[in-house]
Amino acid sequence: MANSRLAHLDTARLPRPDSTRPTPPTLTLTGDLDLSRSFSVMRSQQESSLQHTPWYLTGSLTLATRSGWVIPLQGVWSSPSNGYGQAYNAIGVSPRYKNWLTLHGGYRNLEFSPFTLAGYTVLGAGIELNAGLLRVGLMAGRFTKAVTPTATDPDRVAAFRRMGYGARIGVGNERTYLDVILLQAADDLNSIPSDSVGYLTPAQNVVLGLSGRLRANRKLTVEVDAAGSAYTSDIHAEPMPAALADRRFGYVNYLNDVRNFIPVNSSTRIRTALQASLSYQTNWVGLRLRYKRVEPGYQSMGTYYLPTDVEHLTVAPTIRLFKNRLQFQGSLGWQHNNLMNQKPARTNRIIGSASLAYASETNLTLDLTVSNYGLTQRAGYRPLTDSIRLAQTNRTLSGSVSKSWTGSGQLHMVQGSATYQELQELTSFTAENSRSRNWSYSVSYSMQHSASGLNLNLSYQYSCYSHTQDIGFLVQGPTLSVEKKLFKGEKVSLLCMANYLRNSQPLADETQQGFVVNTTLTLDYQLTPVHRLSVSGSDNVNQGLQPFRQQQGSVRYTMAF
Template sequence: MKTLIKKFAIASLVVVGMLAAHLAVDAQDLENIAQQKPVTFSGSASARMLFYSAKGIQDRRKPFSYVLSGSPTLTLYGVTIPFYFVYSEQERSFRQPFNQFGLSPRYKWITLHAGYRNITYSPYTLAGHTILGAGVELTPGILRIGFMYGRLNRATAVDTTSGTYDPFQYTRRGYAAKIGVGKGNNFIDFSMMKAKDDSTSVHYSEKVTSRVSPAENVVFGVSGAFSYKGVFVEGDAGFSYYTINLGSHIKIDSIPDILKNTLGNFIHINGSTEFYSAYNFAVGYRRNDLTIKVQYKRVDPDFKSMGSYFFNNDLENITIAPSFSVLKRKLHFAGSLGLQRDNLQNQKESTSKRVIGSANLSANITDNLGVDFTYTNFSTKQQPGRVFVADTLLITQTTGTIGITPRYIIPKENVTHTFLLSWNRMTLQDLNASPRMNNDLSSVNMFFNYQIMLVPKNLTLYINLNSAHLTMARNETGNKGITLGGSKNLKDNKLSVGLSVAILQSFSGGQKNLLLNDGLQCSYRPGKRHTFSTNINYIGNFPHERSKESTRFSEFRGEVSYAVNF
């Protein structure tokens, strides 16, 4: 602990030294130079040093780590060249430092991409997956053209000593393209994504120890939107062909020759090739303070695309969502009601059906008093499918949530008082016939917050009272506590200091714990561009009675950072 505090003190001195150096050169005016030349350099960068120490439990992170990151942008004669980088010594299991660099220079309607980029063409083709590669986007007039090529995944080897990364992944490369017309809320885009695993990127001995096979995927998508005089239509669709095992020797003969010959130009087809589809579309009307929208969505079971990380699949739902404001916008309502089901291809032993409903009502009663109401109701019911399912295995349940949050603000010239109260109750009712499967539960969460802001003194103080109680069939857990804190601005608002102290009493199964969570934050902004900050946090857990389920421990976290905007 002493060594950690010593390192933390040294790092703080380093920040002070950087601050002194900044103050020595702050008199230099660089803005005029930027205005005289057609060259600008803007963006931000930061350096963070993190410290950690624990007693009574195993360390959750390294005693010391650092992170360097930035997003500078260079503009040369109208050409915008944004950069992005992250560098850290934090090691992954395959001993690779985490570092990413990328840029997307732009000139008028031409944008180039290079390095690590996150591009989205549609929700079902290329949808934000990180690619290390290069690409281009062209938007002359109403045309919308894009192309991207690069590496989506890098091969990871199996750790033969611990087996940590089993199964491994192959190096995966691919490309995506988009072409469309339109602007704003009136457009139509066609896109595709093609990716393939490199079977030679992993050693043969590692292939034998894993069940992961090299795969290939091609996805075609269409997205569009149209609006006219308040009426709007929007939608997306994706069609994915996925070969799970490129090495499979099983042939497929049920696909038509014309389709097989066409797809054969994009993907290797064999007995492991599967087809998925996903689509959603909506139609609605929007006028002044009234909006009503009807949406339909369907995603096939196991739908996947190598251009996206995750999909909620095997679902079909239809929803209607109205929203409106009345009484000069003092009363606003937004809600939705719909039906959802799974087991779209009758592959499961039962089908789950859900009623999805939610409502939010916000009322500004006076200029000072307001209240928000929230209500949700989700019911699930399973029905047997082709295979007989015992009643005790079926699920029929209803989940409901209701919340009320009144607020009251007293603004004055020198002081402002804010009162906020929140009450939230959630219930899950198990409607199964058998009493042996009683999974009913309910939770009640409440908190009250009072904040006073003393404007002339730049001082803010607050107190928070909170309580949470969860009741289950055979157990009760919960906590209640108080948090005190405040912040003050000094040196013409350049220096900000904040302190918070939280005391929490928790209980579970007869075991009670006292939790402490204390924090100290300090930041200094000598100018608009530079920020120096320090953050210290202490967490302590003190059980009333020591047991295997509860251990006495303490944690210390510290951070020293410097950020610059240029």
């Protein structure tokens, strides 16, 4: 019976190997390389100077395998320059296997949470693992390299070598997760000679953070980031007497006694930071609530800069109507500082803004934005008098309109915008001398002709700044840019841009006038589909109280494959 069925089987209908279909390559390689160098010449009535900037080499290389590995390699290299202790030369690689394993090596910018490790450049190694519901991240390396000051270079800033590590462990996925984060970093006192330390003190930092997201459904999302930081600015400072320790220091001292993990002395600051948001989104309406509180002096060695001593709450609604052609966005926030009552006054801010955008089916767009920022003060640990109390409002009203159309193979666009800004002092003692108003108008026209490779842009700007009734400043002038593809094949393009701005300012019994003329010429040559060469030069002439002339030039080579 089996042989009978095989005999009647139509073999013509069986799938056959497609010999014409190309086999995917085992390894693919893509990348780009950019090499640039520039110079600048400054001429004034007193002197002239020529300055060469270092050459910069940047590039990226990505290897992808058929098995699922993607290996991106990135780097930047520059010629030596003085005045900076931390080098710009860096290279890093982050091999990734599918979506669950990532390795890091070299100079990398990892981010665990906004208050712990947030994009700080570290020279080291790391791993991120997302296997099922397990989320693990580990990194260790050099946060800052050692810099020894020299007598011949007074601008060279001394720094200890700073080493550290970070760990993140949690459960969940990209939609819903909860992570616990630890960051520890410290300066190496022996990384620079003891006779060159000066006033520099070795520091150390321990940060414990929590980061999570809960997305209950497509409409509701909750996010939270919290951290506590113990930052010791001087490792060798005197120990803190137990009588001076508050509740936070007492808890940390307990940990120090048990595990010797967080050493505390008189230079240690224990601070916390928290931010949380709740978002609700539907097809036509959205609402987001945001809360943030960062105590004064909060610091993490894994972040570059954080605004501290701030607490604010923001409500931001969004409405979309008529198939998203009409959109309204609003924001209302309350903010204040002096969270720990360490300042003589507390500053309160009320921040509100609203925008309305409309896009028609005929390529007409309208935008209108209104914002108001109010600032007031109230007493802190000292009473405030009306003569020094700060109370201001900053109002801004702006609008723009644009229209685009096509015809005869050309794309045309006309745009116009206007902005009014006013700063008003509400305190009667300083109101007359603290009011300022600014007007700014602009109109532009652009045209693109794809067949001839011609791009034309023409604009005019008018800005008026006034402070009280006696001081004003007016700037106005046109800008023209023309880009044209030259020769057949469009391998060569030429860009010419000219800008003329005339300014005037009343001074005493006369009006001071001046102007700025800036011209730029750029020649771009596509040597091959892979190689490109660009040469650019500019001339900037400034006539006024202190006239000068600056000329700049640059050469850039790019390879993309």
